[in-house]
Amino acid sequence: MAAEGRTPSALAPKNVADGVWQLPLRGVNAYALETAQGTVLVDAGNRGDGERILAMLRVVGLAPPGRILLTHADMDHAGGVRAILQVTTGEVHASRLQADVLAGHGRPPALRRFGRLLTGRIACEPDLEEGARVAGLLVVATPGHTAGHVALLREDDRVVFAGDALAVRGAKVRILGAPLTEDFAQACASLRRLAQLQPNLVLPGHGDPLPAPAHALEAALRICESRR
Numbered sequence: 001m002a003a004e005g006r007t008p009s010a011l012a013p014k015n016v017a018d019g020v021w022q023l024p025l026r027g028v029n030a031y032a033l034e035t036a037q038g039t040v041l042v043d044a045g046n047r048g049d050g051e052r053i054l055a056m057l058r059v060v061g062l063a064p065p066g067r068i069l070l071t072h073a074d075m076d077h078a079g080g081v082r083a084i085l086q087v088t089t090g091e092v093h094a095s096r097l098q099a100d101v102l103a104g105h106g107r108p109p110a111l112r113r114f115g116r117l118l119t120g121r122i123a124c125e126p127d128l129e130e131g132a133r134v135a136g137l138l139v140v141a142t143p144g145h146t147a148g149h150v151a152l153l154r155e156d157d158r159v160v161f162a163g164d165a166l167a168v169r170g171a172k173v174r175i176l177g178a179p180l181t182e183d184f185a186q187a188c189a190s191l192r193r194l195a196q197l198q199p200n201l202v203l204p205g206h207g208d209p210l211p212a213p214a215h216a217l218e219a220a221l222r223i224c225e226s227r228r
């Protein structure tokens, strides 16, 4: 893409933690991590965002990703994968359930079937399962928004890539409402799980990175309790 120099600052990559960049796309974030084994991408935006992501990586001096980790298979997180795979032989990783959806085997709920068409079939390593370590990140199962949704924890500095297990609005944490979230009670349990990780920084799929999120997570959990 030719617009690097004209990217509005709100859509410019931001260094948000040591070796971690927020790649703000239109309404959704991807994140890039610099590791000893090369660039790791967490989520990949919508269809059409692949080129944008590659351009942002060039701006911050990172190579195309060798690994793409997907928190889940929704079209605003997996849509850019195919364009990125045109320029890199990178591996794509997802949970078993979400890898099935991306491979065209799984049967996503009605709301998500159209999104799968836009994403296309993508072959994934189905190894983002609870307790696994992939690309130096600990996989934390956080179902609710979708079955098989995962968050990823960098244990050294307790940075959490949350995907859509939560969203950040201002300095507030929210669970995405129905019908976007398949199982609200499960999403609340996953939010509790994220709070128990005692993160120093939460990196959401939607909204801005939230440092020191303990109070915001507690407040969101109180809202969960009140809706039981």
Ligand SMILES: [Zn+2]
Pocket: 028, 074, 076, 077, 164, 205, 206
């Ligand atoms: Zn999303």
